[in-house]
Amino acid sequence: MNDIIQLTRKDLASDQEVRWCPGCGDYAILKGVQSALATLNVPRENMVVISGIGCAARFPYYMNTYGFHTIHGRSPAVATGTKMANPDLHVWIVGGDGDMMSIGGNHLIHVLRRNVDLTVLLFNNRIYGLTKGQFSPTSGVGKKTKSSPMGSIDPAFEPISLALGAGATFAARTVDLWGKHLQATIKAAHEHKGTSFIEILQNCIIFNDGAFDPAVGKKVKSDKTVELVHGEPLIFGAERDKGVRIRKDLTLEVVTLGENGVTEDDLVVHNAHAELPGLAQLLATMEYPDMPVPVGIFRQVSRPTYEVGMDAQVTQAQAAHGGDKPSLTSLWNQGDTWDVAP
Amino acid sequence: MQTVESVVVRFAGDSGDGVQVTGTQFTNTAALVGNDIATLPDYPAEIRAPAGTLFGVSGFQIQFGATDIRTPGDISDALVAFNPAALKVNLSRLRKGGLILVNVDAFSSRNLTKAGWEHNPLEDDTLAAWQVVKVNMTRLTREALKESPLKTKDKDRAKNLFALGMVYFLYDRPLEHTVNWLNSKFAKLPNVAEANIKALKTGYYYAETAEIFRATYQVPEAPIAAGRYRNVTGNLTTAMGLVSAAQNAGLDLFLGSYPITPASDVLHNLASMRAHGVRTLQAEDEIAAVCAAIGASYAGQLGVCSTSGPGLALKGEAIGLALMVELPMVVVDVQRGGPSTGLPTKTEQSDFNIALFGRNGDSPLPVIAAKSPADCFDAAYEAARITIKYRTPVILMTDGYLANGSEPWKIPNEADLAPIESDFRTDPEGFQPYMRDEATLARPWVKPGTPGLEHRVGGLEKQHLTGNVSYDPMNHHRMCELRRDKVDLVRQEMPPLEVIGEQSGDVLVIGWGSTYGAIRSGVDAALADGVKVGAVHLRWINPLPPDLGEIIARFDKVLVPEMNLGQLIKVIRGEFLVDAKGLNKVQGMPLNVGEVKQAILDLQYGEA
Known part of the structure; x- marks a missing residue:
């Protein structure tokens, strides 16, 4: 289909009243996703948004596309079946850190391993919102919540690292309030063939307000985040004078350009297309406050997609039958048969 | 040669003895010659349980006949035992007077000990109630394959086909189907195919020549x-x-x-x-x-x-x-x-x-x-x-x-x-x-x-x-x-329920699932004993058929046989307020015909 699909953000907004808490980061994500999807040249009816359970998982109800609000943690499994059954559909999975990293962790790693062609939007607010404020698998040690009054002793998952470990062929990070960055990341994920994993740092205004502000807030983000651009050195800072260098023991350090003879040539150059995920994994270890938080695309490599592989087997099996299903009679008559005369 | 209506044969041995393959081959041949059949593979959860142990015994039971065969049979007419453990485990399910075909070579003192036999049952009167046919299956298979390039260990694996050959002779079965199957299965391993076919044929001719069986049997085609x-x-x-x-x-x-x-x-x-x-x-x-x-x-x-x-x-x-x-x-x-x-x-x-x-x-x-x-x-x-x-x-x-x-x-x-x-x-x-x-x-x-x-x-x-x-x-x-x-x-x-047997009277048997064959035959047996018994078998267990209540009302008593401790029965009692009785068995084995018949008689006449 060569016709340009003319959609606006409003075309993708359903008639349902949005019921997130006032000030929730999800509003900005919803707006960003609607804006980005409107520009993809995909007919609305071919879009499917599938979610699990949690605040983020209400997302499909607000999208004027096909939508399926499933059960806790299982959206990657449901989406796998949907995409395999109809590879023409454009499938988005939406879920929070509890849904994807905790109860649905198994399904997340396996959809990434299989490389089903769909996009996972992980809204990471590092807290359980809908159940009213317990620590999540991304909260980290020391987090005081109702279920951890003396501080959590649960170490945190680093979502990008987990995704890369599961074989993600596309892994990226963006921020709820960074509208343009968010939209650009979603478009890049859409263009990627395979499972695209996007971690969206999202503010929970009620139970974990400001969790990411020290790194991604308006005033500090230039100094506290670094944009990953394929083929470009890791430079950041309001003055663009800071960079990331790799030490001999394969750890990273922040250096200042022009100090102690440091030049751009000394910096790590991002290679999102590297065959092996080693560099991407190393970058995923960069965390606030010691290091700038990397945003953008960590990894993007080309691998066969699962649903195409399955369809190829069906096509191959049907080739011997003129590209169609054999008759049921032929199915039933396989193996040894015998006739009983009347 | 005697002609019989139906026969139950049980093959048993170690998980690695090829018992399931032997049973499947015997089954397919029985089907191809026109018998009606029902089979029961019965194997342990372990893939290769330790050899010679009681818990490692794998079994395959088949009933084949010239009549309508509905179950694999309550009790065997013949047992093929590849080792002492298989004999020990299955003896209680063998008809008195039935045939035991054993591989004598497997009855070493070590295997006897593992199976818990204090004395070799082949050498005392333990098996006096049965016809015992002792054959050196391992030795004879090796002898038959002495020209084969296979290693001894691989030759020994063909002994199940030697045994199958003997059983084919016992029941007057053709070898052709199994020969074709072996040729096709081992098309890329002609030595293996040849050895197995040789073992099968040698077993058949050995049984014929050595006249090891007192009688042989013919089971005619079923009216299918x-x-x-x-x-x-x-x-x-x-x-x-x-x-x-x-x-x-x-x-x-x-x-x-x-x-x-x-x-x-x-x-x-x-x-x-x-x-x-x-x-x-x-x-x-x-x-x-x-x-x-x-x-x-x-x-x-x-x-x-x-x-x-x-x-x-x-x-x-x-x-x-x-x-x-x-x-x-x-x-x-x-x-x-x-x-x-x-x-x-x-x-x-x-x-x-x-x-x-x-x-x-x-x-x-x-x-x-x-x-x-x-x-x-x-x-x-x-x-x-x-x-x-x-x-x-x-x-x-x-x-x-x-x-x-x-x-x-x-x-x-x-x-x-x-x-x-x-x-x-x-x-x-x-x-x-x-x-x-x-x-x-x-x-x-x-x-x-x-x-x-x-x-x-x-x-x-x-x-x-x-x-x-x-x-x-x-x-x-x-x-x-x-x-x-x-x-x-x-x-x-849902089409109207079919009531098997009496349409009204003493006892209604309500079943579901795989107990159908045993219930049907058990009801036939109880009818022959004069009980006015009918049976319905539920295709749908939810929702229940619309005519079930009316059928229940036509009988004095209700029996619900299940392979559980009473699950459908609670729904029947709850839905229809009827004082149904259960026949319940959770022993990992299908219900027996005899058990169903007995439960019907007990319900009608009171327990003996």
Whole structure:
């Protein structure tokens, strides 16, 4: 289909009243996703948004596309079946850190391993919102919540690292309030063939307000985040004078350009297309406050997609039958048969 | 040569003795010569249990006959025992006076000790009540294969075919089928094929020449309805029934499955049917398997998942989702011994309760049960037809005995299968996601990709018609009733129940699932003893057939035989306020004909 699909953000907004808490980061994500999807040249009816359970998982109800609000943690499994059954559909999975990293962790790693062609939007607010404020698998040690009054002793998952470990062929990070960055990341994920994993740092205004502000807030983000651009050195800072260098023991350090003879040539150059995920994994270890938080695309490599592989087997099996299903009679008559005369 | 109506033979040995292969070959040959058959593979959960142990004994029982064979038989006429453990385990299930064919070479003092024999039973009067035929199977097989280039260890593996050859002679069977099978199976290993064929033939001629059997037997052809037949297991017919329904509905089939005994062959069989548009996902776990099936149904294919009890327990929440969003899905439960891991390789009917009640909320769904290996085809086809028509998941109950047992299946004509309409909604005019068909209460099935019908579904309660999320109390009450009423409407699909035996009188036997053969024969036996007994066998265990209550009222007493501690019986008592009695057995083995007959007599005349 060569016709340009003319959609606006409003075309993708359903008639349902949005019921997130006032000030929730999800509003900005919803707006960003609607804006980005409107520009993809995909007919609305071919879009499917599938979610699990949690605040983020209400997302499909607000999208004027096909939508399926499933059960806790299982959206990657449901989406796998949907995409395999109809590879023409454009499938988005939406879920929070509890849904994807905790109860649905198994399904997340396996959809990434299989490389089903769909996009996972992980809204990471590092807290359980809908159940009213317990620590999540991304909260980290020391987090005081109702279920951890003396501080959590649960170490945190680093979502990008987990995704890369599961074989993600596309892994990226963006921020709820960074509208343009968010939209650009979603478009890049859409263009990627395979499972695209996007971690969206999202503010929970009620139970974990400001969790990411020290790194991604308006005033500090230039100094506290670094944009990953394929083929470009890791430079950041309001003055663009800071960079990331790799030490001999394969750890990273922040250096200042022009100090102690440091030049751009000394910096790590991002290679999102590297065959092996080693560099991407190393970058995923960069965390606030010691290091700038990397945003953008960590990894993007080309691998066969699962649903195409399955369809190829069906096509191959049907080739011997003129590209169609054999008759049921032929199915039933396989193996040894015998006739009983009347 | 004596002519007999039916014979029960049991092969038994170590897991590595080739017992299942031997039994399957004997079965296929019996079917091909025109006998009716029923089989019972009975093997341990361990893949290669320690040799010579009692718990490692693998068995395969077949009843074949010139009459209508409904069960693998209560008790064997002949036992082929490859070692002392196999003899020990199976002796109690061998008819007094029956034949024991043993491999003497396996009766070493070590093996005797492992099997718990204090003295060699072949050398004292332990076996005086039976005809014992002692053969040096290992030595004679080696002797027969002395020219073969195979290693001794590999030659010894052919001793099961030597034994099979002897049994073929005993029952006047042709070797041709097994010879062809060996040639085809070992086409790339001609030495192996040749050795096995040589062992088979040597066994046959040895039995003939050495006159080792006091008598030989002929079992004539059974009066079987005309048609083309094929020997099938329940897991094969289940797969074929599902694929046939999908194809007739114009749908591709999607299976999500996680390997589990004894259901894995459903996955294996469907994975080999890609040409029929079958996509299989070997999922990361049971929950992913059912969820992917829901996702595929959502996208417009027939979503199916196959599992056994532990898997059904894990799938509960997702099955609830499927019935809440009112999408088609067939959940195949190949029951095994429970609870928990239970007895993975043994049969049981103890998932009745979880199938009917194992979900949160008011969440009824149709549950259908197969009654024989061949019948799994019809049950699977019907399960798929109903789930597509009524848009609610259907659970198909089979069990380990049906899954692995085999019998001849009359191959149907395509024209004889009920038509199935998938009936996707494409018209936006007047569309509402939760509008309903008057006759079935089904809501529209819309494939994503259909312009103008974009809508949202999900596990939160939905407003009637609009499908918007609704917390309205009266709406929830109404939606729960609608989902219940939809399942109850499946009653209109049920033909009148067939009452076997007396149509009214003393005792009504109500059964479901794989106990059909034993109940049918047990009822025949009790009728012959003068009890006015009738029997109904339930195809649907939820909802119950509309005429069941009226039939119950025609009898004085009700007996409910089940391979569980009493599950259907509670529903019968609750629905019909009748003082039904149970015949309950959870021993990993199918019900016996004799047990059913005795239970009928006990109920009628009081226990002896």
